[in-house]
Amino acid sequence: MESVWKKLTEEQNKEVKRQMATYTQGAQEIIPTEELEVKVAKSVMEKKPLKIKLGLDPSAPDVHLGHTVVLNKLRQFQDNGHIIQLLIGDFTGKIGDPTGKSVARKQLTDEEVKHNAKTYFEQFGKVMDMDKVELHFNSKWLSKLNFEDVIQLAGKITVARLMERDDFEERIALGKPISLHEFFYPLMQGYDSVVLESDIELGGTDQHFNILMGRHFQEKFGKEKQVAMLMPLLEGLDGVEKMSKSKKNYIGIDESPQEMYGKAMSIPDELMVKYFELITDLSPEQLTKIKDDLASGELHPRDAKMFLGKTIVRMYHGEEAAEKAEKQFISVFQKGTMPEEIPVVQWEGDAKVPVIDLLVGLKLLNSKSEARRMIENKGVKIDGEKVEDMQHLVTMKKDLIIQVGKRKFLRINI
């Protein structure tokens, strides 16, 4: 293997170094880095693309910026001509949870799996070139395994090794039951890599154990072992918990430029650099400059964050939308005025409406209790005036402006 280095031309060697600098940027762990370098070197020398695998849960196709940490990394590989293997774990999705205890693992129909895969594809298209992506469904090979095949597979791993997985270890320590079928999910993920002959598998750090299964089984099946590439988990807008839909601390990649920009501005300062590193398309040089300038005080954190917001909007809505979102933000939040464009709703109801009913009726807030809380927190303005009375009766008229929180505006038309 090592002999590959001797055969590289100086130019090829430079190219390997360049690619490695890109790939290692932001990655939390690469197991092992040396093997990645050898794979890249061989690929450069033989002009043979590497196969980069990403496994996807078929049941959760809502994509937010937390997911783009790995997607951006995949994009980098793609930019260098490597092949992306998207693996939809539909086999497990179709089985569901045989014990019926896990709500998360509900059984999916073929149609749901297809629909979810399509949703992934559409959303991923905002980060990657989907024409150059291979799409795989693991039911294709897993559903063909019979009992004997399964036993052969199970013969290639020990119980002790499986119990090393953090969550298993923890449950054993707590005396919580592990159903035997659960041992098979890491086996499947590993076997998928055997079938796909993946060179690299990407995932969040929470996939550490499962991705190493790929290495284990590839070796047992006499194949070249994949490299595990683990990306950090991105904290959400709260700065504490992993970004997720259920925690409501996310920026969805389908959101409007204004929402995206506004949410980006609410990221805690400490996380800014991490966001730059993990979810933007800036080059290593640009990143270094931002870090240096922030450290030296040459770049104000507020300006850096505005650049972050603008960059995110640019990535998902284009240059023009990014400029506009920035301008709008400056006019509303920095100058204290309203945005230039406010959505208009046609009002067909009563001439006078209790403020709480109005807020819920216009779907500015989800419930009366939310509306009450917002008024209590002085977050509701009618025509620029703070509402302080819960019982306030709003007189409806054309061009009435209703504002909730910092970023939600509506203009009434009658």
Add this chain to the structure above:
Amino acid sequence: MESVWKKLTEEQNKEVKRQMATYTQGAQEIIPTEELEVKVAKSVMEKKPLKIKLGLDPSAPDVHLGHTVVLNKLRQFQDNGHIIQLLIGDFTGKIGDPTGKSVARKQLTDEEVKHNAKTYFEQFGKVMDMDKVELHFNSKWLSKLNFEDVIQLAGKITVARLMERDDFEERIALGKPISLHEFFYPLMQGYDSVVLESDIELGGTDQHFNILMGRHFQEKFGKEKQVAMLMPLLEGLDGVEKMSKSKKNYIGIDESPQEMYGKAMSIPDELMVKYFELITDLSPEQLTKIKDDLASGELHPRDAKMFLGKTIVRMYHGEEAAEKAEKQFISVFQKGTMPEEIPVVQWEGDAKVPVIDLLVGLKLLNSKSEARRMIENKGVKIDGEKVEDMQHLVTMKKDLIIQVGKRKFLRINI
């Protein structure tokens, strides 16, 4: 369930008690006895036979008296009209050991499995009525399971439960690896009972865990649970280790009347009653009488043991052979003379033969070193004269008698 008792006639009730007395005789553990009683009661009332399962390893068809402990128990069920389900575990046999580490679990071909099953059948025929036995091969259903079925099955048991099996627990404690596929052998055995809808599964005490798997899975699949019936393991002629071919402490059910009788006489006195109980066809009343008479001193242990030997020979070779074996034993061992019938071999070799070559050539002993040892131990006689010289040259002639040990005789014909 309990209501079955109220519906039984007095006569039926007596019949249940009679059957229960037979079945519980000699059984080490019945889990649970109450369920067995209910099953027997229902069977008597509804005139519906019970299904009694015995699982067999397809790789070891050499049957000795150790095996007949369960076979005799099956015979008792059969005598009362119940159905015996012999289950050949050919699925595991065909798979072998996927890790290749277990020599015992070598992969068998279809032909070997068939041949071994036939051997079982022939040999079991000496204990049971094979016309009334169902023969099943678990590959019939196990080979049809696909990965999804396996996962559904695995979802019905926890890892903790499997790790309770003594040998797993021990290996975990010693840090010895358990390959994941090993967890599937008890699952298969349990699933076999689901398919066969067995009422009772018989086995040695070493099958405790595996047989309870049948109860577990039958319940999970919504079926009536089988009763586990565990028979003691029979110590071999050495009185210490479990009777087995590899330990050479066994009495094979294919052996000659003389061998059987002679070996029976070498059983340690302490084990005699256990042998009577577990491997003979004596009635509970006969057994009680033997125990009582031995305890009171009315029956001499030597006489009891001779009756044991005679009973065993009668069971496998008939009344006449039993009488003859006893007579012969008395004449040789008690009176110190030769048996009445000595096998004759035709001699075609040299007129003078070194004694060691002769013993090995006639297959009286397996090797020259064994022959030397036997001469050293003064166990070789030619025409009644002890051979003491290793180099002794035997002059071959008609009716020359060669004796090795206490029981092997040959008469030369020229």
